[in-house]
Amino acid sequence: MIIGCCSIKFYLHGNRSLKGKRQVVRSIKDRLKKNFNVSVAEVGDQDNCQSLHIGISAISSDRPYMDGLLTKVTNAIDIMNLAEITVCETEIINLGSGKF
Numbered sequence: 001m002i003i004g005c006c007s008i009k010f011y012l013h014g015n016r017s018l019k020g021k022r023q024v025v026r027s028i029k030d031r032l033k034k035n036f037n038v039s040v041a042e043v044g045d046q047d048n049c050q051s052l053h054i055g056i057s058a059i060s061s062d063r064p065y066m067d068g069l070l071t072k073v074t075n076a077i078d079i080m081n082l083a084e085i086t087v088c089e090t091e092i093i094n095l096g097s098g099k100f
Contacts, residue, residue, distance in 0.1 A: 008087070024083055
């Protein structure tokens with residue numbers, strides 16, 4: 001089993017309210033879930049209206065697929081142009097044969 005995780009931090013230019021930030025978060029989450037079937041959550045900076053930190057995860061049985069998926073997801077977020085990506089870290093974990 002292969003688990004892919006991605007942590008992305010953003011800067012929201014010109015945003016002055018948590019309501020505006022929630023709209024950006026909702027838009028990113030909805031698009032990613034619809035287009036890539038990944039799990040998305042806001043994982044930090046909840047009280048800062050100009051900073052956003054989301055986590056993305058997915059599970060697969062194929063490492064090359066997971067590499068490609070996380071690359072496509074980060075590219076899709078960048079193309080959305082809703083916020084400036086300041087930090088993007090990905091990690092792929094192999095849990096072995098899957099026998100527990």
